[in-house]
Amino acid sequence: MAAGLNRSERKHKAILDAATQVFLRNGYLGTNMDDIAALSAVSKQTVYKHFESKEALFIEIVTSMVSVAGDTVHERIPQFRGSEDLAAYLVNYGYQQLSVVLTPQLMQLRRLVIGEVSRFPELAEVLYERGPKRAMASLAATFTHLAGQGLLVVDDASVAASHFNWLVMAEPVNRVMLLGDIAIPKPEELHRHAREGVRVFLAAYGKN
Structure with missing residues (x-):
């Protein structure tokens, strides 16, 4: 205990x-x-x-797990320091998102909430608000900061955050959601996937 x-x-x-x-x-x-x-x-x-009730217990579990996962991502990613390599910083950002989300418990929770969305629509909203939406809001703030330093060219930080999020998250998350825990990539594969996502992102938003 x-x-x-x-x-x-x-x-x-x-x-x-x-x-x-x-x-x-x-x-x-x-x-x-x-x-x-x-x-x-x-x-x-x-x-x-x-x-x-069982319902109250279920609601607390979903709310707690999603909040803890979101807190973990934000605690692991410090603000960008000007002396850092931008690509390396963004790769670490993407890798930390992937490594926190792609765990058996969180993937099982996502499937469970999606399966119960008609019974508990508010929990799907909690999952979205404290998961992807919170992550993209944080990314948008980061990209606004980086654009202000002249390191990115960003017209709409929210759109840029959405592009980054889905370049990094979409393929592995969808694969694990459908195929189960066996499809969770190894750390080296997550790093490689994050690097490729960042490469494409910087081709669109990097300062030439």
């Missing part, structure tokens, strides 16, 4: 961790609170004390 948490907080975390495993393995309809209680080693009553 996590250090520094009181007893109630440890139980809360244990329930969330167990529920994440069960939801991702069984889907929403295939999950029941008895399984979550058993896996988290608490009573079913305790589960309901922390979460009033």
Whole structure:
């Protein structure tokens, strides 16, 4: 259990961790609170004390996982320093996005939310707002900064961010979404893919 948490907080975390495993393995309809209680080693009553319903538990899991993933990307990518090589900086940016998103848990979560979009449309919005939309907003701010330094030629930073995002993310994410965990690329392949995406991006937006 996590250090520094009181007893109630440890139980809360244990329930969330167990529920994440069960939801991702069984889907929403295939999950029941008895399984979550058993896996988290608490009573079913305790589960309901922390979460009033299966729906509330599912919503918290999706919201938490997406937020943590977004925070991780932004923590890993520092602001560009003028002494850096721009291409290398952008390759690292793309690689960090790929390496955070292309994990079994997040890919399973995306599939699960898409499968439940008619039941929980608000969760699809959370996934989009805190995932791709947040990433592209951060990219747009970065590209505005780089254009201000004379390093990129950008008329619309949001469009440039969308182009960068899909050059880097589209192919591997779509492949893993459809083919499963076995299709998650190795780190060296992710680096190579990010380099090629950046090369095309800079051909369009780089300062000649």
